Amino acid sequence: MxxxxxxxxxxxxxxxxxxxxxxxxxxxxxxxxxxxxxxxxxxxxxxxxxxxxxxxxxxxxxxxxxxxxxxxxxxxxxxxxxxxxxxxxxxxxxxxxxxxxxxxxxxxxxxxxxxxxxxxxxxxxxxxxxxxxxxxxxxxxxxxxxPLPDEVALDGVEEFQLTCCSTTVAWPHEPAVVDYHAIEGISLRLRLSADGARAIRWEAADEEPDASLRGTASDLVLVFYGRIPPEALELKGDPRIFDQLAAWDPSV
Missing domain, CATH: 1.20.120.450 (dinb family like domain)
Incomplete structure (x- = not known):
């Protein structure tokens, strides 16, 4: 990526x-x-x-x-x-x-x-x-x-998933697929499973996600860092997954 x-x-x-x-x-x-x-x-x-x-x-x-x-x-x-x-x-x-x-x-x-x-x-x-x-x-x-400046926020959508979310530590809940869509034109897919968490650029829907968020890149980054709640964006699917992600600490 x-x-x-x-x-x-x-x-x-x-x-x-x-x-x-x-x-x-x-x-x-x-x-x-x-x-x-x-x-x-x-x-x-x-x-x-x-x-x-x-x-x-x-x-x-x-x-x-x-x-x-x-x-x-x-x-x-x-x-x-x-x-x-x-x-x-x-x-x-x-x-x-x-x-x-x-x-x-x-x-x-x-x-x-x-x-x-x-x-x-x-x-x-x-x-x-x-x-x-x-x-x-x-x-x-x-x-x-x-709002975060556009350049900063657009890079931040991807950077957070790659740095702060991706891991080889097993996801402790049911496997899930989560999509994040920035209205400025970038989408990320996060796969959560016993193999850990892995983020990829999302371009075509090969499967429906279990949950998704859509909003500005700035709002997505602010959700990632806990500054605004996921419910402030367009949320589809199971909202519990976002609570699980917020509470998950793979280092423990």
Missing amino acids: QNALKFPDVLRLIDERATAFGALIASAPSLDAPVPSCPGWTLFDLAQHLGAGRRKWAAVVAAGPADAPPAVSSTAPRQRDDLVAWWAASAQELLSALREAGSDRGCWTWWADSQSPETSGAAARHQLQEIAVHTYDAQLTLGAPQ
Whole structure:
């Protein structure tokens, strides 16, 4: 399955979403505002999480192939101007590591059992989604949520299924076929069975799915990350499968 975005485009979009997140932190009335989509977190907590995580992934990419991620610790400053600068530096640290590594260099990942490769390119692709969704979280906190940008969302529909859903761990429920249709023109099929979960591009119906979701690419990605419920989209078939998917942790 081919990556819909070229590596330079992924880096460009990471930079764009990082800039958008920084602007939200800079303009927020209070950094103590609770984040509705991340229960228990304030806007400051969200910035701390996002910045520290990007510094960790910068180190992961820079380290190259490894059996475990390097130990990285970073604490965000409380003062707003310092926090904005710290976040910008965190994002640029990640981008610098990705540019230096290129798209094909191996690195540690937590998704070794998935369909995504263990490379810096796959890491960049997932980092884009992490930053984009948390930018949505910040927008939601400020009362002005926006759809994910089209390029980001269209790649995210596929990226989530390949990285976060596909696995060789046995599906613990009845076998199922789930289809996801983005109205912008991409469809994914996820097969769930005793052999695990595998995602493919869907182009022609060789069998009816047990459940399906149709909506914008942005809404699909937001469903995948638990930001909106599946029922907010056009849902057909057995809705219990989406609850089972949300609750499933193949690592347990």
